[in-house]
Amino acid sequence: MIETALIIETVVKAVVVLSVVAAMAGFATFIERKVLAFMQRRLGPMHVGPYGLLQLAADGIKLFTKEDIIPQNAIKPIFIIAPVIGAASAFVAVAAVPYFPEFTVFGYTIHPIISDINVGLLFIMGAASVGMYGPLLAGLSSANKWSLLGGARAVIQLLSFEVVSGLSILAPIMMIGSLSLIDMNDYQIGGVANWLIWKQPLAFVLFAIAGFAETNRTPFDLVEFEAEIVSGYATEYSGMRWGLFFIGEYANMITISVMVSIIFLGGYNDMWFIPGAIAMLLKVSLWIFLFLWVRAAWPHIRPDQLMWLCWKVLMPLSLINVLITGIVLV
Amino acid sequence: MELRGFKNRNATPGYIYFEGEKESQNSWERFKRFSARAVKGELFVGLWIVLREMIKFNIHTVQYPLQKLQMFPRYRAIHKLLRLFESGHERCIGCGLCEKICIANCIKIDTKVDENSRKLVTEYSINFGRCIFCGYCAEVCPELAIVHGDDYEHASEQRAHFGLREDMLTPIDEFKAKKQKEFPGFGALSKDADKFVKKTPLAY
Numbered sequence: 443m444i445e446t447a448l449i450i451e452t453v454v455k456a457v458v459v460l461s462v463v464a465a466m467a468g469f470a471t472f473i474e475r476k477v478l479a480f481m482q483r484r485l486g487p488m489h490v491g492p493y494g495l496l497q498l499a500a501d502g503i504k505l506f507t508k509e510d511i512i513p514q515n516a517i518k519p520i521f522i523i524a525p526v527i528g529a530a531s532a533f534v535a536v537a538a539v540p541y542f543p544e545f546t547v548f549g550y551t552i553h554p555i556i557s558d559i560n561v562g563l564l565f566i567m568g569a570a571s572v573g574m575y576g577p578l579l580a581g582l583s584s585a586n587k588w589s590l591l592g593g594a595r596a597v598i599q600l601l602s603f604e605v606v607s608g609l610s611i612l613a614p615i616m617m618i619g620s621l622s623l624i625d626m627n628d629y630q631i632g633g634v635a636n637w638l639i640w641k642q643p644l645a646f647v648l649f650a651i652a653g654f655a656e657t658n659r660t661p662f663d664l665v666e667f668e669a670e671i672v673s674g675y676a677t678e679y680s681g682m683r684w685g686l687f688f689i690g691e692y693a694n695m696i697t698i699s700v701m702v703s704i705i706f707l708g709g710y711n712d713m714w715f716i717p718g719a720i721a722m723l724l725k726v727s728l729w730i731f732l733f734l735w736v737r738a739a740w741p742h743i744r745p746d747q748l749m750w751l752c753w754k755v756l757m758p759l760s761l762i763n764v765l766i767t768g769i770v771l772v
Numbered sequence: 773m774e775l776r777g778f779k780n781r782n783a784t785p786g787y788i789y790f791e792g793e794k795e796s797q798n799s800w801e802r803f804k805r806f807s808a809r810a811v812k813g814e815l816f817v818g819l820w821i822v823l824r825e826m827i828k829f830n831i832h833t834v835q836y837p838l839q840k841l842q843m844f845p846r847y848r849a850i851h852k853l854l855r856l857f858e859s860g861h862e863r864c865i866g867c868g869l870c871e872k873i874c875i876a877n878c879i880k881i882d883t884k885v886d887e888n889s890r891k892l893v894t895e896y897s898i899n900f901g902r903c904i905f906c907g908y909c910a911e912v913c914p915e916l917a918i919v920h921g922d923d924y925e926h927a928s929e930q931r932a933h934f935g936l937r938e939d940m941l942t943p944i945d946e947f948k949a950k951k952q953k954e955f956p957g958f959g960a961l962s963k964d965a966d967k968f969v970k971k972t973p974l975a976y
Contacts, residue, residue, distance in 0.1 A: 481822040485833040739818040755810075 455556050456537070463536055467692035472498045474734050481738040508681035515585035516678065524583060525679065525686035528576025532693035535569035538562040539700050540624050542719040543710045555624065563621045566701065567607065570656060570694060574600040576687065577665055581675040592674025596665045598745050599655055602752035603662070607652035609760035613645045613767040614638055614705055623701070627709030637708040644763045646706045648756055653698040655748070658691060660737035664745050699729035843922035845956040848905045850934050851898055852921040853941040854955065860947055863917035866893040870909035870918050878902035879909060896937040900926070910957070919955035 472487070472495070479486030487494030512521055539562075540555035559565055574596055581593015615621060617638070618629045630636045639646045655662040666674030676687050703709060703725035713721040743751070796802045834841060843849065854863050866883035882895035910919045918940075926934055933939065942952045954960070 477826070480826045480829065480831075483825055483830060483832045485831055485835070488835065735819060735823065739822045740815060 451552075452556060455554075459536055459541075459556060460533055463533065463693050463696060464689055466696060467689045468498055468502065470692045470695065470730060471501070471688070473730070474737075477731065477734040478738050481735070505682050505685040510681045510683065511678075513585055513678050517583040517585075520579050520583035521678075522683075524576050524580035524675075525683045525690075527579065528573055529686040529690035529693070531569050531573035531576070532690040532697065535566045535573070535697050536693060537569075538565045538623065539697060540627065540704065540710070541700065542722060545719075558622060558624055561621045562623045563611065563615070563626075563701075563705075566623075566697065567604075567611075570697065571600060571604055573690060573694065576690065577675040580679065580687075584675070584678040586678050588672040588677045589675050591671045592665055592677070595671075595745055596675060598749060599658070599662065599665060602749050603652045603655035606648055606752050606756040606760055607656065609757060609764060610645045610648035610652060611705070612760075613763050614642050616764070616767055616771060617641065623704050623709075627704050627711065630708045631711050633711075634708065634713060637706065639706040642706065642763070642767070644759060646702075648760050648763070649706070650702060651756060653702060654733070654736070655752070657694045657698055657733070659695070659733050660742055661740050662748055663737075663742050664748065667742055695730060695733055696726065699726045699733075702729055843924060845922075847922050847924070847957070848907045848910075848920040849924045850900070850921050850926050851909070851940050852919050852955075853896065853937065854917055854919060855942050855944075855947050855952060857952070857954075860944065862893070862941060863915045864893050864896065865915055865917070866891045867914065869912045869914065873908045873912045875906060875908065876902045876904045893937075896940075898935045898940070900935045901931050910955075916955055916960060919960070920957060 475497075476486040476494075487497040490496040490500045512518060537556040538559055540553070540558070542554040544551055544553045546552070577596035578593045581589045581591070581596065584590070614626070618626055620626065626638075630638055654660070658665045664670070666676060671677075676684055679687065700722075703722060707725050708721070710718040710722040712718050716724070796805050855861060856863050866881065868881055868883070871879045871881045878899040878901075880895060880897045880899070881893065883891050883893050886892040905920070907920060913919070928934065946952065
């Protein structure tokens with residue numbers, strides 16, 4: 443009986459999280475266009491609906507009704523499954539992310555996390571890394587040089603940033619002694635002064651940089667940089683298959699924002715007078731805004747610069763950080 | 773300024789020659805260069821600038837079908853043929869200068885001598901498929917008859933639209949409603965042109 447309830451609860455949570463995150467990912471595209479436009483003294487989408495709000499629906503209809511083209515020389519099964527891997531792994535990563543403090547509805551306590559596994563952080567990072575198979579397989583199977591270059595760059599990026607994000611997160615893990623994101627959140631109970639960012643500022647910066655690389659956002663958007671490789675791995679994709687890549691990318695953005703907020707910025711604990719859930723929403727929105735802001739302001743770097751940055755600068759820094767943390771803890 | 777000032781070709785004193793960045797010798801210097809480049813605040817200056825523009829919200833977009841730009845007087849769009857303000861006759865005297873000067877060879881003008889032995893323009897057309905909107909015709913016209921308008925929306929179904937005399941000539945009802953404006957742009961007289969008129973010397 444209890445197991446049935448658990449299964450039903452988990453399924454309901456999964457459906458809610460999937461639909462909300464997918465909707466937020468769609469909405470983030472609209473926000474991105476608006477914010478970028480405002481920063482460039484433009485208006486952005488204005489014609490569909492009030493202030494262009496229904497542009498979202500128009501884009502969705504366009505994506506769903508577009509012809510689905512599979513190139514003649516593409517390897518068909520891989521070409522078809524690659525975007526599914528990209529989107530699915532992004533949503534799988536979402537499963538171990540807690541969003542809000544637990545709350546009670548009709549006397550039934552709800553934990554807003556699909557599954558609180560004790561290696562939550564590892565699971566999220568692993569699932570997000572699997573997401574790189576999407577671009578890689580897409581690039582290899584498209585029979586297109588731009589796609590191939592994009593796929594190669596995706597692997598370069600994976601090899602570079604994954605080390606940094608893993609090592610930079612190691613220092614907080616050593617302090618907290620747990621891989622569960624809920625434990626990390628509980629570690630920072632008691633106001634802004636207890637946030638981990640004050641104890642681990644270097645790890646915070648390193649993890650933020652690695653997060654930008656993981657989501658292919660602007661300083662590291664070399665996987666699909668238009669001026670160099672057209673659209674990278676997504677060059678040959680059209681319609682909803684392309685849309686799946688896009689949704690996966692934005693879901694990853696949301697996941698990274700939530701992770702940074704939980705690990706370093708106090709999570710969903712109450713902030714001054716702001717209740718925890720709203721504080722969490724504010725933090726995540728701030729991080730999404732930061733992603734867009736950086737995209738409006740900064741140029742992107744070359745692949746060799748990315749590797750140089752990750753291997754020669756960020757990795758030694760994160761190792762030093764781990765070392766210092768260890769010495770302090772001992 | 774004297775002429776001698778212009779003839780001095782030796783521009784060196786005012787210039788500072790940049791020798792290029794110094795090649796770094798050892799790894800310590802390379803490290804210093806790296807940290808100087810990496811810790812520069814330029815990235816944050818960029819962030820601040822875009823945020824400032826967003827907060828100022830000084831939007832430059834023209835929402836085109838709803839808002840339209842007022843073209844400045846010297847803008848060279850589709851031509852117009854004007855009428856005389858006094859009589860309402862068309863100004864063109866059929867001199868053919870515009871046809872002669874047109875470097876794209878797109879103006880076609882045909883004239884005949886009518887029963888009062890006055891020159892009459894029978895055909896006047898511009899091939900807008902060839903016209904490069906250089907403005908020579910408006911500049912050369914002695915009567916300010918052919919001028920450039922400011923109507924920049926010239927999409928049409930036919931290439932020949934806009935190019936015939938009845939398209940370009942001010943319609944007579946519009947003229948009667950006093951809607952024809954004197955052309956202020958390319959080839960027009962300046963506002964203070966009267967000051968420069970001199971009496972023809974009749975000494976001979």
